[in-house]
Amino acid sequence: MQLEPYVNTLGRHLKSRFGTRVRKLSLHAGFTCPNRDGTLGRGGCTFCSVLSFSEDKAEESVSAQIAARRAELKRATRYLAYFQAYTNTYAEVEELRRLYAAAVVDADIVGLCVGTRPDCVPDAVLEILADYRAQGFEVWLELGLQSAHDATLARINRGHGFAAYADAVARAQRYDVPVCAHLILGLPGETTAMMHETHARVLALGVEGLKLHPLMIVKGCRMAAEYARGETLPPTLPDYAAIAADLIRRTPPEVVFHRITATAREPTLIAPDWCYTSFPAANAIAVNLAAYGGQGRALR
Template sequence: MQLTDYVNTFGDYLKRRFGESVHKLSLSGNFTCPNRDGSLGFGGCTFCNATSFTASSSVKSIAEQLSLNRSGKSLKYLAYFQAYTSTYAEAKELNRLYLEALKGADIVGLCVGTRPDCLSNEALDLLAEIQACGYEVWVELGLQTAFDETLKLINRHHTFNDYVTAVKRLHDYNLKICTHLIIGLPSEELLHNLTTLELVLNEGVDALKLHQLHIVKGALMAKQYAEGQIKVLSLEEYAQIAAKIIQYTPKDILFERVSASVMDDSLIAPMWSKHRWPPINAITTILHEQGGQGSLVGEVFKKL
């Protein structure tokens, strides 16, 4: 019994597309974020770890990162600009970074993580050009929730409507979209997550990434958590909600991730996030017992 028996995973999609396992190589382009540099705000999203921003001088070149991060387990890789807002730079700089990342013969594509309000025409032109050359290209959009009240509460400085606009533009460019959602945000419960899912599916999406709310050192939420203003989900609560999201998602949508882990000492809560497999195994067990991806499509949302 494994997750891939019940979920249409991104890993399996890549295997089908490339005939072998393809791993993502995480890269930092030394980007910042409009929610940090003052364009929109200085504090950042309340769950984001400010202390992990790195001084520009200490960031390694893309070539160095690519060589250091290759795992040896895979023959093909997607270059993944993961840190912060990886479309938030001048077109010339994006061009330099993306093309440098694609230089290796074993790099078959590019993934860029960004905000819905940070997609310039130049960035989209560039990504579409790269895709037209035969590379696999994914834009990973941080949405987290479709509820504007929650987006405000966590200081995202964008709205769901910004996401809708971004998705329309990405569709115009024929670029693939992976949307990131957080389960367990303050003031939210299962019905918020399922409503967010419905709204995201209505706009059209190719893949989803789910993860639990983490409280990490350096984030504004660390203080709120210490003061008892916010709570985190138990592993069982998280697995129940994640499983429901998967069951309400049509089978053709890929899941890039169904939970996340924080393996360094920045994690404050929940401590079960230190380990990768317990949440995946708990979700798999629920899907095995109650039905896998797509099994609740068309059903009215049910409370847990």
């Protein structure tokens, strides 16, 4: 079932802006993360596994990765360079400037997406991104928040609280840099009401994009041991589809959904088994939205 009649997807947003299909090219530019290298902590967030990042990619230059990913993607003529792996603002400013510039050399690269932690967004980075936006590039600062509840953030070892997110968003707004907040649904100890509260607090601060993920247990993450002991369970497909659809209905129509579910590669994923592909969740969410109303419906 098609999502786009019911959700303002990134694909729909980009098609309307550029008049053609635009795809994201995921890059691994060799960054690390302060929650792994000992600056903030070691071991990282309890749901995160380095096995999810293709380390062999980091050996390739940004331009070589772009060429390789572009060749893999069919039916697109324009692309966004997506700095995805680890914390993509965690380097000296001149190094960031060089890496971002290397990604937008070709004329078919029409934008830049930078994924990072809320506590790693200095004004100098916002200045760089604002400059690309002023040149006409599609620009997104993708902030991993996961939950607005500090107790949950502590439990999953994020190493930052909600205040860091609020501060990064306020400064991004001063630079007119659009923010996409990443939220995980089904984190340990979280009720449906808590997930609604996270969503409401993110909307209240102002946000241009959202990315919804189900909690996934992947090999190599610290949560895998909690899962093996039966202490942490990912959401079921019906539960995930119901809460994701409800949050979409409560989201203003102009907010762009970069994703409404997530996948992991076959050898890496432990659970839930419906996350090998995005189809089961996307279809279940579309069915729910078709029945009960699409994005923004619950705001009318």
